[in-house]
Amino acid sequence: xxxxxxxxxxxxxxxxxxxxxxxxxxxxxxxxxxxxxxxxxxxxxxxxxxxxxxxxxxxxxxxxxxxxxxxxxxxxxxxxxxxxxxxxxxxxxxxxxxxxxxxxxxxxxxxxxxxxxxxxxxxxxxxxxxxxxxxxxxxxxxxxxxxxxxxxxxxxxxxxxxxxxxxxxxxxxx
Numbered sequence: 001x002x003x004x005x006x007x008x009x010x011x012x013x014x015x016x017x018x019x020x021x022x023x024x025x026x027x028x029x030x031x032x033x034x035x036x037x038x039x040x041x042x043x044x045x046x047x048x049x050x051x052x053x054x055x056x057x058x059x060x061x062x063x064x065x066x067x068x069x070x071x072x073x074x075x076x077x078x079x080x081x082x083x084x085x086x087x088x089x090x091x092x093x094x095x096x097x098x099x100x101x102x103x104x105x106x107x108x109x110x111x112x113x114x115x116x117x118x119x120x121x122x123x124x125x126x127x128x129x130x131x132x133x134x135x136x137x138x139x140x141x142x143x144x145x146x147x148x149x150x151x152x153x154x155x156x157x158x159x160x161x162x163x164x165x166x167x168x169x170x171x172x173x174x
Contacts, residue, residue, distance in 0.1 A: 026093050026094065026095075030091070030093055031076040031078055031091045032091050032092040032093055032094045032095050033071075033091070033092040033094065033095065034069060034071070034074060034076075034080070034081075034089065034090075034091060034092075034107075035089070035090050035091065035092050036067060036069065036088060036089055036107065036109050037087075037088045037089075037090075038067070038088070038109040038110070038111050039127065040086045040087060040088035040127045040129065040130065041067055041086060041088035041109070041111055041124075042086055042088075042111075042124045042125075042126060042127075042130075043058050043060065043065040043067065043111055043124060044085060044086070045058055046080075046083045046084060046085060047080035047083065047084055047089060049083075050079040050080060050082075050083045051079065051080055052075070052077070052079075053073045053074065053075055054073065055069060055070045055071070055072075055073035055074040055075075056068070056069050056070075056080060057070075062113075062122070063112070063113055063122065064110050064111060064112050064113060065110070065111045065113070065124070066108055066109070066110050066111070067108070067109045067110075067111060068106060068107065068108050068109075069106065069107040070105060070106050071105040071106070071107070072105040076091075078091065085130070086126070086127055086129075086130040087129070087130070087133070111124060116150050116151035116154055117146075117149065117150065118150050118151070118154040119150075119151060119153065119154055121151045121153070123151040123152070125148075125149045125150075126148050126149070131148045135148065
């Protein structure tokens with residue numbers, strides 16, 4: 001008789017099952033799908049270096065480079081996002097899509113090289129957002145931003161020339 005009472009009580013109460021409309025919100029620091037912004041990426045290789053399961057690979061060609069991510073190998077540890085100097089990697093606040101085949105889990109993004117405006121060498125310029133963050137340069141200081149759009153060799157030459165002229169200027173003052 002006890003079982004009939006339990007069944008009757010359960011049938012008269014509303015359902016406690018979750019429906020798709022009543023999804024539980026993801027936590028604030030949820031590590032969902034890995035997102036890559038090719039406009040911010042410089043193919044520096046930091047993400048490849050810190051990725052233990054080798055889920056991220058970079059291939060460099062003559063005119064472009066390819067950033068590839070294998071979602072099946074990823075452990076969602078977050079080290080790639082943490083160590084990306086240009087903030088090109090981030091986690092979405094939704095889970096990664098469920099895929100049926102192994103090949104559809106691999107994401108490829110191609111990044112075009114550009115010529116250095118000063119020497120013509122093929123390179124990937126630093127994004128303006130990264131220049132502002134790393135070097136504490138305001139967006140309205142365009143001459144400084146233009147210096148960082150050069151290749152590394154040309155930037156070093158400009159900085160060493162500025163350093164030499166400042167040193168010689170201080171010697172002349174004495």
